Every structure is written in structure tokens, then in C-alpha cells.
Amino acid sequence: MSELRKLTFGYLGLLALLALTVVSSTLDLSGFNVALNLVIAVAKAIIIAVIFMHLRGTLPKLAVAAACLWLALLFGLTLIGR
Amino acid sequence: MSGTESIAFDTPQREQRADTLAMWVFIGSEAMLFGAIFLVFLIAHIDFGPAFAAASKHLSLALGTFNTAVLITSSFTMALAHLYALHRRWRATVWALVATSALGVCFLIVKGIEYGKEIHEGLAPLLGLPFRYDGPDPTHAEFFFGLYFTMTSLHALHLIGGIVVIAGVVALWRAASPANRVRRVVAVGLYWHFVDIIWVFMFPVLYLINR
Numbered sequence: 001m002s003e004l005r006k007l008t009f010g011y012l013g014l015l016a017l018l019a020l021t022v023v024s025s026t027l028d029l030s031g032f033n034v035a036l037n038l039v040i041a042v043a044k045a046i047i048i049a050v051i052f053m054h055l056r057g058t059l060p061k062l063a064v065a066a067a068c069l070w071l072a073l074l075f076g077l078t079l080i081g082r
Numbered sequence: 083m084s085g086t087e088s089i090a091f092d093t094p095q096r097e098q099r100a101d102t103l104a105m106w107v108f109i110g111s112e113a114m115l116f117g118a119i120f121l122v123f124l125i126a127h128i129d130f131g132p133a134f135a136a137a138s139k140h141l142s143l144a145l146g147t148f149n150t151a152v153l154i155t156s157s158f159t160m161a162l163a164h165l166y167a168l169h170r171r172w173r174a175t176v177w178a179l180v181a182t183s184a185l186g187v188c189f190l191i192v193k194g195i196e197y198g199k200e201i202h203e204g205l206a207p208l209l210g211l212p213f214r215y216d217g218p219d220p221t222h223a224e225f226f227f228g229l230y231f232t233m234t235s236l237h238a239l240h241l242i243g244g245i246v247v248i249a250g251v252v253a254l255w256r257a258a259s260p261a262n263r264v265r266r267v268v269a270v271g272l273y274w275h276f277v278d279i280i281w282v283f284m285f286p287v288l289y290l291i292n293r
Contacts, residue, residue: 003165004162004165007158007161007162007165008158010158010161011154011155011157011158011161014154014157014158015151015154018147018150018151018154021285021286021290022143022147022290025286025290033290033291034291037286037287037290037291038286040286041282041283041285041286044279044282045279045282045283048157048275048278048279048282049275049279051161052157052158052160052161052271052275053271053272053275053276054164055106057099057102059099059103059106060102060103060106063103063106063107063109063110064106064109064110066110067109067110067111067113067114070110070114070117071113071114071117074114074117074118074121075117075121075124078121078125082125
């Protein structure tokens with residue numbers, strides 16, 4: 001069952017990224033720690049959404065894009081207005 | 083199609099697609115709720131960075147990392163439940179659902195142990211508990227712990243909701259038609275993975291900032 005193999009790879013990838021984010025936080029990357037942690041979190045979220053949640057089809061993607069747009073407005077306008 | 087099926091859709095496949103879209107829209111609305119709290123945390127972190135970094139070191143990185151692994155594993159077992167349900171392997175589906183909710187309970191127990199530790203150390207500024215903190219800038223450290231308890235308890239509440247729904251799906255398993263079983267597993271699975279994604283962001287933001 002190739003689907004099972006895909007899920008297992010996704011799972012192992014998530015655990016590897018977890019190890020990477022914890023180890024990276026013990027290193028001094030001079031200001032890049034937060035950025036690296038957030039990039040890893042986004043990568044984990046994409047793995048979960050694509051492999052575990054089977055994000056496909058136009059309408060589900062549209063719903064996700066709408067949520068991302070509103071979050072971008074929320075964060076963007078707040079940070080610009082400061 | 084048996085008489086207990088929905089009459090609103092021509093085929094179970096259509097109903098499945100409508101269900102999935104509705105779950106994604108619901109997840110989008112949940113993302114707004116958590117997004118707003120993350121935004122408050124971000125602004126506070128920009129303003130009181132050193133105080134937040136110092137306060138974050140009082141959280142247990144070991145327990146937080148363990149719990150992240152537990153939740154990732156629960157997402158994996160939930161994805162297995164989905165896979166088994168699609169192949170009509172009902173017994174395996176139920177076991178994967180039970181494993182998922184058991185891992186959810188495990189997460190909550192570890193979180194409870196963490197809360198107990200923090201309350202014992204006087205780091206819980208809630209319910210009128212005394213707040214004792216000997217690091218720098220205790221006022222903003224208190225703000226950090228206020229946000230920490232708000233964010234993690236809101237997440238835990240969502241996890242409890244997921245566990246209750248899984249228990250309901252399992253309890254109604256025998257009475258449900260095959261199409262309904264698959265639809266329910268897919269719907270609760272989407273929700274469960276979303277709650278996992280929220281934790282994937284909360285963990286580095288709360289536990290790892292400037293450690």
C-alpha cells in the first residue's frame with residue numbers, strides 16, 4: 001500500500017523537523033533562531049495539510065487561501081499601523 | 083442508499099465533498115480565532131522581547147517536546163484511521179481512532195503535569211493564585227505566563243472537543259452506514275489535524291523563543 005508508505009514518510013519527516021527545531025534552538029544563530037523555528041513550523045503545517053489532511057480540490061484550497069488572506073490582512077495591517 | 087442516509091445529496095460522494103469543504107471553511111474560521119491570539123503574542127514579544135525570552139526558559143522544554151511528539155503521533159494514527167476507513171477495514175479504523183484519542187488523553191495528562199509544576203513554582207497568574215517570579219521584569223513575565231495559559235488552555239479545550247467527538251463516532255459506530263462511517267472519520271480527522279497544526283506553531287512560539 002503506497003499510501004501507507006506516504007503517511008509513514010510524512011510522520012518521520014515531522015519527527016525529524018521536531019528534532020531539528022529543538023536542536024536549532026540550543027544553537028546561537030544570531031537572530032535567525034525565531035525565523036528558522038517559524039520556517040520549520042510552516043514546513044510541518046504543510047506536511048500535515050498535504051499528506052495527512054489530503055488538501056486537494058479547488059474549493060478546499062480556496063477556503064485555505066481565504067483564511068491565509070485574512071490572516072495576512074490581520075497581521076499586516078496591525079504591524080503597519082504600529 | 084439506505085433510508086438513514088441524507089436526502090439532501092444525490093450521491094454519498096457529493097455529500098462527502100460538501101462535508102470536506104464545510105470542514106475546511108470551519109478550520110479557516112478557527113484559524114482566525116487562534117491567529118488573533120498569536121498576533122497579541124507577536125506584538126507583546128516585539129515590545130517585551132527580553133522579558134518574554136527569560137520567562138520562556140521557565141517552561142519545561144523536555145515535556146513540551148515530548149508532547150509535540152505525542153500529538154504528531156496522534157495525527158499519524160488519525161491519518162491511518164482515514165486510510166483504513168477508505169479501504170473499509172472497520173476494525174483497524176476503530177483501533178486507530180481509539181489510539182488517536184488515547185494519545186490525546188496522554189497529551190492532556192502531560193500538559194496537566196506541566197500546569198501543576200508551573201502552579202507549584204508560582205508561575206500561574208490565574209484564578210487569584212500568587213505569582214512569584216524572581217527574574218527580570220516580573221510584570222511582563224506575568225503577561226507572558228498569562229498568554230501561555232490562555233493559548234495552551236484554549237488549545238487543550240479544542241483537543242478535549244476532538245476526543246469527545248471521536249468517542250461519539252466510536253459509540254455510534256455500529257449504527258452507522260459505511261458511507262457515514264467514512265464521512266465522520268474524514269471530518270473529525272480534518273479537525274484533529276488542524277488542532278495538531280495549532281500546536282506545531284504554539285510549541286516553538288512559547289517554548290523555543292530565544293532560548
